[in-house]
Amino acid sequence: MIQEIGRAYDNHYVACEAAGADYVLHYRERGCLVHVTSHGGADAWAEGNAFDLPRVRDLAERPSRLVYAFAIGGARFFLALDDEVAAPAGFAYEAVNWLRYAEPAELLFAVVTGSQLDRWYRDNRFCSRCGHPTELGPRSREIVCPECASIVYPKICPGVICAVTRRDADGEKIVLTRYNGRTTALWALVAGFTEIGEPLEDTVRREVMEEVGLHVKNLRFYKSQPWSFTDTLLVGFWCEVDGDPTITVDHSELKEARWFGRDEIPLERTGDRVSLTGEMIEQFRLHGIPE
Numbered sequence: 001m002i003q004e005i006g007r008a009y010d011n012h013y014v015a016c017e018a019a020g021a022d023y024v025l026h027y028r029e030r031g032c033l034v035h036v037t038s039h040g041g042a043d044a045w046a047e048g049n050a051f052d053l054p055r056v057r058d059l060a061e062r063p064s065r066l067v068y069a070f071a072i073g074g075a076r077f078f079l080a081l082d083d084e085v086a087a088p089a090g091f092a093y094e095a096v097n098w099l100r101y102a103e104p105a106e107l108l109f110a111v112v113t114g115s116q117l118d119r120w121y122r123d124n125r126f127c128s129r130c131g132h133p134t135e136l137g138p139r140s141r142e143i144v145c146p147e148c149a150s151i152v153y154p155k156i157c158p159g160v161i162c163a164v165t166r167r168d169a170d171g172e173k174i175v176l177t178r179y180n181g182r183t184t185a186l187w188a189l190v191a192g193f194t195e196i197g198e199p200l201e202d203t204v205r206r207e208v209m210e211e212v213g214l215h216v217k218n219l220r221f222y223k224s225q226p227w228s229f230t231d232t233l234l235v236g237f238w239c240e241v242d243g244d245p246t247i248t249v250d251h252s253e254l255k256e257a258r259w260f261g262r263d264e265i266p267l268e269r270t271g272d273r274v275s276l277t278g279e280m281i282e283q284f285r286l287h288g289i290p291e
């Protein structure tokens, strides 16, 4: 998964000045300023795509608004909040969505996580209570309004991924779904955002009922995954169907949904190295329902 980078991620905020060797993250229209160093295949899970990020010393002109973001394995990353920076030779804006299939892992994680922070800073330039221009908090990661003292912290929206399973005489089964209206939609698990006032367990029960019309029981937490593309923290659960296993598909959201045995699982996710959904489907295909 994207966050599994094998090096320490340290997001403790410290007010500090950027040095020449520090990395710069600059985003424009959902792209990040990178130097693509090699192109792999065009397939969804193609290997061989690689990129590098600019360092402060690579920029002809130092950005005027460099804000410390985080460190990974001792390397420091700064967000350039300027609208424009002068791109060094060889660097261009690549879609963050494309970069999620590129290496190295720690720079990919930095780009994806930095994109969420960048969006948060840019979306809060003005106070949403009084409209006054905001300022950055001096000692912690917060945005403050000097006029009405409102404080804003980074936004994280929880959502769930639900592996709905059952055990039959002929083996184990899992529900896979496919979204409507996306030409490249892969088979996925039931998923959705947590509503205000709702515990995660109720999100699982509600989403499974809404999307495929099933009751579930024996919810078990599996793993979680930051999914910065949508400001989300995804929480993965395994659960069992409770009662009638007949699926009723919500066609306003899904194109199709059905039960799959382990040997029927489509292999389109087998190369998915980035997502919790992919890991859970692959876990079921290879090892079955976890104990």
Ligand SMILES: [Zn+2]
Pocket (backbone or CB within 6 Å): 127, 128, 129, 130, 131, 132, 145, 146, 147, 148, 149, 150
């Ligand atoms: Zn205000």
